[in-house]
Amino acid sequence: MRYERPRTTREVADLLSLEPGMARILAGGTDVLVQLRSGVVEPDLIIDIKHISGLRDIVPEAGGFRVGAAVSGAELGEHAGVRALWPGVVEGAELIGSTQIQGRATMAGNLCNGSPAADAVPGLFTAGAVARIAGPDGERDCPVEEIPVGPGKTSLAKGEFVMSFLLPARPERSGDAYLRFIPRTEMDIAVCSAAVSLTLGVDGRVAEARVALGAVAPTVRLVETAAASIVGTALDDGALSELQAACSAACAPIDDKRGTIAFRTKVAGVLAKRAALIAFERAGGKR
Amino acid sequence: MKTIHVATTINGDALEFACAPEETLLDVLRDRLGLTGAKEGCGTGDCGACSVELDGRLVCSCLVLGAEAEGASIDTIEGMAVADDLHPLQRSFIDHAALQCGVCTPGILVAAKALLERNPDPTDTEVRYWLAGNLCRCTGYDKIIHAVQDAARKMRSA
Numbered sequence: 001m002r003y004e005r006p007r008t009t010r011e012v013a014d015l016l017s018l019e020p021g022m023a024r025i026l027a028g029g030t031d032v033l034v035q036l037r038s039g040v041v042e043p044d045l046i047i048d049i050k051h052i053s054g055l056r057d058i059v060p061e062a063g064g065f066r067v068g069a070a071v072s073g074a075e076l077g078e079h080a081g082v083r084a085l086w087p088g089v090v091e092g093a094e095l096i097g098s099t100q101i102q103g104r105a106t107m108a109g110n111l112c113n114g115s116p117a118a119d120a121v122p123g124l125f126t127a128g129a130v131a132r133i134a135g136p137d138g139e140r141d142c143p144v145e146e147i148p149v150g151p152g153k154t155s156l157a158k159g160e161f162v163m164s165f166l167l168p169a170r171p172e173r174s175g176d177a178y179l180r181f182i183p184r185t186e187m188d189i190a191v192c193s194a195a196v197s198l199t200l201g202v203d204g205r206v207a208e209a210r211v212a213l214g215a216v217a218p219t220v221r222l223v224e225t226a227a228a229s230i231v232g233t234a235l236d237d238g239a240l241s242e243l244q245a246a247c248s249a250a251c252a253p254i255d256d257k258r259g260t261i262a263f264r265t266k267v268a269g270v271l272a273k274r275a276a277l278i279a280f281e282r283a284g285g286k287r
Numbered sequence: 288m289k290t291i292h293v294a295t296t297i298n299g300d301a302l303e304f305a306c307a308p309e310e311t312l313l314d315v316l317r318d319r320l321g322l323t324g325a326k327e328g329c330g331t332g333d334c335g336a337c338s339v340e341l342d343g344r345l346v347c348s349c350l351v352l353g354a355e356a357e358g359a360s361i362d363t364i365e366g367m368a369v370a371d372d373l374h375p376l377q378r379s380f381i382d383h384a385a386l387q388c389g390v391c392t393p394g395i396l397v398a399a400k401a402l403l404e405r406n407p408d409p410t411d412t413e414v415r416y417w418l419a420g421n422l423c424r425c426t427g428y429d430k431i432i433h434a435v436q437d438a439a440r441k442m443r444s445a
Contacts, residue, residue, distance in 0.1 A: 005354075099345050103341070
């Protein structure tokens with residue numbers, strides 16, 4: 001195994017493109033080091049992207065924030081601007097692991113590791129975050145929801161890697177939230193999860209909404225039918241019931257040691273309902 | 288296997304080592320530098336026994352490559368006492384019998400120190416959440432929380 005710490009995204013793309021064996025990007029290392037040590041992956045090349053200019057920075061851009069791929073959960077959580085604009089994204093990222101894991105783990109790693117239970121990902125989906133991807137042909141922007149394609153699999157082509165996210169500007173009267181179910185209070189992987197982002201109109205009704213579910217399908221999933229069920233409403237009980245039903249209907253989970261199909265299908269809907277209420281309150285809504 | 292030369296700072300001292308690309312910082316600390324305070328409990332970032340600070344951030348050294356230490360500043364349990372003067376947290380852990388077998392203790396002390404530097408007056412809940420990534424199979428945690436809180440009180444009034 002080789003270890004490289006390039007200084008530019010161009011070098012990363014070249015290293016990735018020219019490597020005939022398996023290459024892995026190292027940002028926080030909280031997934032890749034575990035996989036390396038357990039023998040799940042045996043990479044020929046590890047590329048540490050933390051020394052590329054800008055990849056550890058959070059900078060304002062177009063009314064939102066650009067978050068570098070190597071920004072840790074702790075760094076994200078300490079950023080007052082991102083917390084204020086996208087609280088649901090931050091609370092998802094901050095749920096990953098312990099204080100020690102937060103010191104290293106990144107949203108980009110959480111996304112590209114490809115777990116359907118990734119805590120940072122539903123919030124990124126509902127935020128409409130856009131990943132900037134560098135590769136052999138330069139840079140391109142890609143909606144985050146197009147990146148995971150299955151457990152451990154992404155749509156990134158050979159030579160490509162995520163260099164940053166744009167968390168976009170959002171209108172006034174907007175809020176978002178993320179909730180997960182775990183059987184303990186801390187240090188666990190989501191049995192299922194839900195994120196909701198919404199914007200209220202001047203009439204106090206939901207004008208726009210996005211809903212995403214985690215750990216109930218091979219990838220984190222945007223549920224457009226669920227979002228549609230609350231648009232135009234003041235999140236009355238009827239709308240919430242429809243949201244819950246639409247979420248449960250969108251679930252295609254597996255049975256495993258963390259939870260059954262029936263449990264995940266029910267609880268994902270309940271979490272979406274509760275997350276919607278939190279997002280609504282954060283947006284300044286009154287029921 | 289290519290050996291990597293690394294220049295780093297550990298507990299304020301500049302030092303250099305050579306390591307293999309897949310070697311973890313924990314292995315380097317223990318096996319190459321003789322700093323055996325950080326322990327390997329799980330090797331997967333779950334137990335916190337290998338906790339150190341890397342550029343001021345609490346991390347599991349089992350999930351850091353030795354090569355990543357290049358140009359970094361690392362603080363370990365070995366740097367916590369000043370000669371024979373124990374850190375107030377170390378003193379407090381002894382006074383409160385907040386350890387039994389001691390395997391988790393270096394990691395918990397490093398983690399608790401990082402907490403009190405950021406939050407000198409945490410609630411019990413804040414201490415418990417901050418230390419959620421440090422597993423102890425002996426004490427049942429209550430004594431650890433009491434020891435951290437007593438050290439925090441003494442450090443605030445010092």
